[in-house]
Amino acid sequence: MPPRVRVFAPASVSNVGPGFDVLGFALERPGDVVEAEAADEPGVRIVEVAGDGGELSTDPDRNVAGVAARSALSALRGIGAAAPDAGVRLRVHKRMPLASGLGSSAASSVAGALAVNELFGRPLERRALLDHALAGEAVASGSAHADNVAPSLFGGFVLIRTYDPIDVIDLPVPEGLRVAVVHPHCRVETSKARALLHGHPFTIEQAVANLGNLAALVVGLHRKDLDLVGRSIEDRMVEPLRAPLIPGFAAVKAAARRAGALGCSISGSGPSVFALADGDETAARAAAAMVDAFRDAAGLDAESYVGPIDGAGARRIDEP
């Protein structure tokens, strides 16, 4: 058992286009870093939270990384891989914005669960960490949504077929696919964004539009047909309800399209916006255009991330 481990869990884009609650993918950056070390006191303690602007609790029951770590530790005790009085100290380094629509709580949850498993010599399979990470995520969002957690944990483009029982399916990622994500400096609380949908009456026509586009998006990923992937980023259900929560969204989306993006929609519950592109240059151009549009249309500063979809998922980063 190593005395200390350091893990990274990537940010992720969920609610991808027509795939509300079922489709997400991982980003190469940003992401969260969690360190775990063995401790004499039994149970999980959080000894440091950094990069959160003082917003997050160090109470392991109220911090998603702590909840996920406790859940994982309890499982390790259950299979005899950790002693009944085993103790873990966590350091949580937020390296990404909170409430940004980039799966911040999912990344922390995944990192918390992974760190504990790594500290004890990796007794649990990666698949088994999903439940523990979801336990953390549930604290943040009120219920366990897996479309950020699963991509952050496994990497890649991930489909959640159903939650009962959870059925996670990894999708192929076409080689040239690039992502531009822009995070404007404003906030959309996930709970508020979800409340908009709860009990909202959707028509069969809206559902049919999303069903057709989601199925086509999945075909596009399998065929490596980036144009098909792009034109399937079409959401008639959720985006129309949530777009008004994001100042300048229409202008940002139009700017991404003009810059050559294949498709563009809200990342998670916003305010971040993602665009897909068929190469690094177009992705960079789209990101710049979206940042400009947030400033010009809404007076908002924004930062951007450009890169491929992360294929590795959460991982230890202190090993050679």
Next chain:
Amino acid sequence: MPPRVRVFAPASVSNVGPGFDVLGFALERPGDVVEAEAADEPGVRIVEVAGDGGELSTDPDRNVAGVAARSALSALRGIGAAAPDAGVRLRVHKRMPLASGLGSSAASSVAGALAVNELFGRPLERRALLDHALAGEAVASGSAHADNVAPSLFGGFVLIRTYDPIDVIDLPVPEGLRVAVVHPHCRVETSKARALLHGHPFTIEQAVANLGNLAALVVGLHRKDLDLVGRSIEDRMVEPLRAPLIPGFAAVKAAARRAGALGCSISGSGPSVFALADGDETAARAAAAMVDAFRDAAGLDAESYVGPIDGAGARRIDEP
């Protein structure tokens, strides 16, 4: 130009599981046969309709095969492939039940359009026939739904991404996949079945369930993973509303599952029910069990069709 042609267009299953209005596949049988021959009188006439129990009109404006044939003939005139005064006589042989949920009107529409195109030496590409077949189908259902027409025309498993403009995507068909379709002797009018959905308020949770399952179904087809295809035949939106229109449906579905079917749902707007299976034997067993269940649970006679998904689509059948 041959003096006469004879074409076959297959029946089809639409609204496949979670894929309402977007997903359909073709059956090897049953299907409709349409004959077209050159005539002196300009325009399209229907000189015979057989196998319809006297229910269908021979007025080409009120018979879907006639409407589709007229639409195709008009296009042929437009490109100079048919003379302005060209005339066509049609014979429409219904070889499948009407209002059965098996795409009867789509098969006739496709056959009508194809027959005219074949009669004039095939000037139009198959893709171009879609619009003409849809013109026929629109007469039957009030609007142009392509999830029966496209499979009947092209064969295979077909996705309609969107209708505006129409974007038809053919999906891979795993080799061992077999279909059992059972048609009970009762009727569900498409218009009545559609009216149930119109304005019905669907929840986000229902949509999410269908989105996840539809995407997984598409993955299963690409991966040739029949189990995944089967467990994705799960419809939380439309089946619960329409099942009560089909006497004995719950018992029939349970019987299909018990007989080893991978999945089971309503075909089109019913009353036919389809099941997917991983081979001929299981499909035959499922079909027999479903027929029995219709009789035992609802006192209905039923006939069944068992076979692979048809890969060829509508075709000329009078050539060597």
